[in-house]
Amino acid sequence: MSKVIGIGFLGCGNVGSGVWRLLNDFAGEMEHRTGLRFDIRKVLVRNPDKARCIDFAQGVLTTQVEDVLGDPEIDIVLEFLGGEKPACDYLMEALRRGKTVVTANKVAFALHWHELQKTAQEHGAGLYYEAAVCGAIPIIHTLEESLQANRISYIYGIVNGTTNYILTRMSREGAEYADVLADAQKLGLAEPDPSSDVEGLDAAYKLSILASLAFHGRVPFENVHVEGITSVKAEDIRCGQELGYTLKLLAIAKREGLMVETRVHPTFIRNSHPLANVNDAYNAVFLRGHACGEMMFMGRGAGDLPTASAIVSDLVRAASAQKHCYPTFDNTLHPQVALENNTDWQTAFYVRMLAVDKPGVLSHVTQTFTRYEVSIAAMQQKDAAPDGRVTLVFITHRASEKAMMQALRALDTNFACVESVLRVES
Amino acid sequence: MSKVIGIGFLGCGNVGSGVWRLLNDFAGEMEHRTGLRFDIRKVLVRNPDKARCIDFAQGVLTTQVEDVLGDPEIDIVLEFLGGEKPACDYLMEALRRGKTVVTANKVAFALHWHELQKTAQEHGAGLYYEAAVCGAIPIIHTLEESLQANRISYIYGIVNGTTNYILTRMSREGAEYADVLADAQKLGLAEPDPSSDVEGLDAAYKLSILASLAFHGRVPFENVHVEGITSVKAEDIRCGQELGYTLKLLAIAKREGLMVETRVHPTFIRNSHPLANVNDAYNAVFLRGHACGEMMFMGRGAGDLPTASAIVSDLVRAASAQKHCYPTFDNTLHPQVALENNTDWQTAFYVRMLAVDKPGVLSHVTQTFTRYEVSIAAMQQKDAAPDGRVTLVFITHRASEKAMMQALRALDTNFACVESVLRVES
Numbered sequence: 099m100s101k102v103i104g105i106g107f108l109g110c111g112n113v114g115s116g117v118w119r120l121l122n123d124f125a126g127e128m129e130h131r132t133g134l135r136f137d138i139r140k141v142l143v144r145n146p147d148k149a150r151c152i153d154f155a156q157g158v159l160t161t162q163v164e165d166v167l168g169d170p171e172i173d174i175v176l177e178f179l180g181g182e183k184p185a186c187d188y189l190m191e192a193l194r195r196g197k198t199v200v201t202a203n204k205v206a207f208a209l210h211w212h213e214l215q216k217t218a219q220e221h222g223a224g225l226y227y228e229a230a231v232c233g234a235i236p237i238i239h240t241l242e243e244s245l246q247a248n249r250i251s252y253i254y255g256i257v258n259g260t261t262n263y264i265l266t267r268m269s270r271e272g273a274e275y276a277d278v279l280a281d282a283q284k285l286g287l288a289e290p291d292p293s294s295d296v297e298g299l300d301a302a303y304k305l306s307i308l309a310s311l312a313f314h315g316r317v318p319f320e321n322v323h324v325e326g327i328t329s330v331k332a333e334d335i336r337c338g339q340e341l342g343y344t345l346k347l348l349a350i351a352k353r354e355g356l357m358v359e360t361r362v363h364p365t366f367i368r369n370s371h372p373l374a375n376v377n378d379a380y381n382a383v384f385l386r387g388h389a390c391g392e393m394m395f396m397g398r399g400a401g402d403l404p405t406a407s408a409i410v411s412d413l414v415r416a417a418s419a420q421k422h423c424y425p426t427f428d429n430t431l432h433p434q435v436a437l438e439n440n441t442d443w444q445t446a447f448y449v450r451m452l453a454v455d456k457p458g459v460l461s462h463v464t465q466t467f468t469r470y471e472v473s474i475a476a477m478q479q480k481d482a483a484p485d486g487r488v489t490l491v492f493i494t495h496r497a498s499e500k501a502m503m504q505a506l507r508a509l510d511t512n513f514a515c516v517e518s519v520l521r522v523e524s
Numbered sequence: 525m526s527k528v529i530g531i532g533f534l535g536c537g538n539v540g541s542g543v544w545r546l547l548n549d550f551a552g553e554m555e556h557r558t559g560l561r562f563d564i565r566k567v568l569v570r571n572p573d574k575a576r577c578i579d580f581a582q583g584v585l586t587t588q589v590e591d592v593l594g595d596p597e598i599d600i601v602l603e604f605l606g607g608e609k610p611a612c613d614y615l616m617e618a619l620r621r622g623k624t625v626v627t628a629n630k631v632a633f634a635l636h637w638h639e640l641q642k643t644a645q646e647h648g649a650g651l652y653y654e655a656a657v658c659g660a661i662p663i664i665h666t667l668e669e670s671l672q673a674n675r676i677s678y679i680y681g682i683v684n685g686t687t688n689y690i691l692t693r694m695s696r697e698g699a700e701y702a703d704v705l706a707d708a709q710k711l712g713l714a715e716p717d718p719s720s721d722v723e724g725l726d727a728a729y730k731l732s733i734l735a736s737l738a739f740h741g742r743v744p745f746e747n748v749h750v751e752g753i754t755s756v757k758a759e760d761i762r763c764g765q766e767l768g769y770t771l772k773l774l775a776i777a778k779r780e781g782l783m784v785e786t787r788v789h790p791t792f793i794r795n796s797h798p799l800a801n802v803n804d805a806y807n808a809v810f811l812r813g814h815a816c817g818e819m820m821f822m823g824r825g826a827g828d829l830p831t832a833s834a835i836v837s838d839l840v841r842a843a844s845a846q847k848h849c850y851p852t853f854d855n856t857l858h859p860q861v862a863l864e865n866n867t868d869w870q871t872a873f874y875v876r877m878l879a880v881d882k883p884g885v886l887s888h889v890t891q892t893f894t895r896y897e898v899s900i901a902a903m904q905q906k907d908a909a910p911d912g913r914v915t916l917v918f919i920t921h922r923a924s925e926k927a928m929m930q931a932l933r934a935l936d937t938n939f940a941c942v943e944s945v946l947r948v949e950s
Contacts, residue, residue: 120673124673124675127675128672128673131672131740234815234816234817235819236666239665239666239670240662243662243665243837243841244654244662244834245662245833245837246554246557246558246836246837246840247554247833247836247837247840248833249550249553370801372801375796375798376798387660387833388829389546389660389829389832389833389836390823390824390830390833391660391830392823393661393821393822393823393824394821395819396798396819396821397816397818398817398818398819401817403815403817404815404817407671407673407674407813407815407816408670410672410673410815411672414672414673415669418849420846421846426557
């Protein structure tokens with residue numbers, strides 16, 4: 099005897115349609131494996147008359163959110179609207195009515211986790227969000243359930259498929275950012291307004307969620323330092339390649355004691371690092387726990403069916419749960435162990451500069467670096483340009499970012515102009 | 525108020541000590557996060573007087589299994605003995621007494637899953653075995669919980685650290701198998717009797733477990749075709765490298781409809797495949813689901829703390845469960861959908877042969893291949909050896925293995941002698 103679970107959709111775009119398709123095509127096998135049957139009772143859409151490939155039964159589509167939230171036969175609400183408003187209000191209202199929520203909404207969690215979880219706990223409702231980070235990769239569940247016995251010291255993530263696609267093509271083709279972006283938009287791999295992706299915000303939302311779970315303390319979105327890929331130049335990718343590095347938009351979270359640093363920015367990593375081979379629209383999370391050691395999880399971070407794979411696994415988990423679980427964050431439970439935001443991080447640097455080709459220039463640069471305790475790991479000088487200036491490329495050892503910036507400001511611009519500075523993780 | 529869970533160890537070698545250490549060092553944080561405290565009441569050992577680094581309380585060590593299984597305060601039994609006997613008897617007895625079992629014992633599951641699960645279900649006991657496959661990588665849990673909405677079509681695994689370490693060093697150094705094995709034994713990275721690892725049995729046990737979960741039907745260990753790495757030659761690794769391939773001991777499981785093939789053997793994969801960069805003692809599982817697409821999970825497959833990371837996560841799960849879950853296998857529930865064992869698989873091949881250097885030889889080889897419907901994807905001819913014979917290396921397109929073997933037997937040995945045949949997956 100299967101258990102029938104009434105569900106409602108908020109929104110039915112790309113991901114919603116994928117979930118519908120997966121539930122529909124797979125209903126028999128699913129029921130067989132899990133003893134569950136899902137009955138899609140209501141689907142909130144903006145325009146019910148729009149042509150769709152989905153064959154909804156009469157009366158399922160609605161423009162009124164109350165038809166979903168107010169239906170007593172709906173146990174679980176699946177939210178696909180995304181963004182903060184009105185999605186968060188709907189999620190809160192669903193939870194207040196005791197309905198379990200399954201969502202892919204990273205913004206809701208990055209900005210309003212506390213309220214969502216508090217409301218869910220107060221009303222005995224479940225809160226499931228595997229699909230909010232890295233699509234099909236079960237990284238949320240892994241952090242919550244499989245790595246509890248670990249003190250996680252760092253996470254490096256490629257968590258945005260659009261930017262990884264753009265950087266992969268820039269690397270392969272030597273093409274410039276604007277050209278690849280335009281092509282990605284034509285191919286539907288970047289949004290018409292790509293700003294949330296290319297400026298790193300999407301990755302920062304996800305990093306706030308991953309770091310909170312990994313470090314067992316809320317790491318607010320506001321603490322994440324964010325830089326996107328809009329000013330990445332093909333020439334820097336090429337210079338990095340010559341030194342054995344690949345450029346990725348990394349979401350980085352590190353913890354030492356109670357100090358946490360979280361940052362999203364273009365980052366050079368060695369070609370031999372497992373993340374360097376994560377290409378195109380793939381996502382990956384690389385992390386280290388004190389017991390498990392280093393691990394990597396790679397997969398499709400977006401797309402209708404990969405996201406639906408995560409949503410439906412949450413749906414089964416939600417429908418089978420005897421009791422819903424919630425992560426516990428040390429800094430809400432125990433303010434004395436609140437994590438602190440470290441903004442003076444250490445990292446290695448890639449610096450490209452144009453210098454006049456005369457004696458003393460290199461020694462000026464290296465002496466200035468030394469004065470600020472920045473030491474050089476690798477250097478390359480290139481043939482002079484037509485204007486007589488030469489390109490110098492440096493990779494430094496780990497240094498305080500503040501010291502590095504001071505060193506660069508202290509360079510005499512009559513000798514050398516800094517063209518690009520990028521961070522390096524090794 | 526924390527809940528105290530009495531636990532007992534069967535065995536306390538490398539992994540058992542790791543679990544003890546992790547539970548001990550991490551007890552405070554664990555309790556804080558999970559509300560659970562674990563009380564290690566009894567530890568079965570062969571010799572209680574042996575010197576240990578662990579400081580067990582008086583009366584904890586015992587040589588009598590009944591002290592563990594018969595202790596009414598022990599809720600969960602952790603088994604670290606490994607192997608079939610006597611571990612399986614102890615596991616069965618623990619389950620019959622309603623005690624939940626957490627184990628890293630792959631042999632027990634590969635050979636006796638059905639009895640273990642039946643007994644566990646009959647007595648309401650839990651059965652947890654994340655650590656049985658790929659150490660710290662949560663692949664069991666991922667297959668059971670996060671990929672339920674997928675029809676998985678294939679799994680490629682690097683599931684044995686010892687053989688991956690040996691092949692990695694053979695590839696890097698151009699060294700021969702016997703030399704690297706001897707060195708690995710000196711370093712403690714291979715057992716004094718390495719046969720279970722190097723002959724592929726260890727990987728085959730794990731593949732039987734992974735395939736059963738992925739395909740939702742029991743894939744018996746006996747069905748796994750097993751070849752180890754003992755006859756791998758440095759020259760073949762080198763020839764493969766020249767053509768852009770890396771040699772790995774892959775555990776392969778594929779499903780098409782009800783036909784399943786499972787095999788463990790040295791396999792060439794393209795250098796660009798994510799598994800090609802999984803080196804040293806690391807493990808990884810690469811799989812494809814119809815919804816999630818391709819995914820890879822990489823991490824430490826062995827070692828005390830990585831294995832303990834998986835064991836302790838199972839322990840927390842077992843202690844928190846309101847109800848224990850068990851996988852359902854179609855072929856026990858529904859014999860009409862029993863999976864069938866496909867032994868006539870298709871794969872691409874690498875063939876190295878020594879041929880006399882005279883006209884007509886190449887055409888003889890290619891015509892023979894064609895006669896058996898084997899088509900050639902790449903070919904390389906090398907300089908003649910001192911005996912005047914030339915080395916020919918072929919990579920074929922996918923072909924029936926049976927046809928390939930017939931083709932090789934049909935070659936005229938006056939023209940060409942086959943030196944090596946290896947499979948290629950792409």
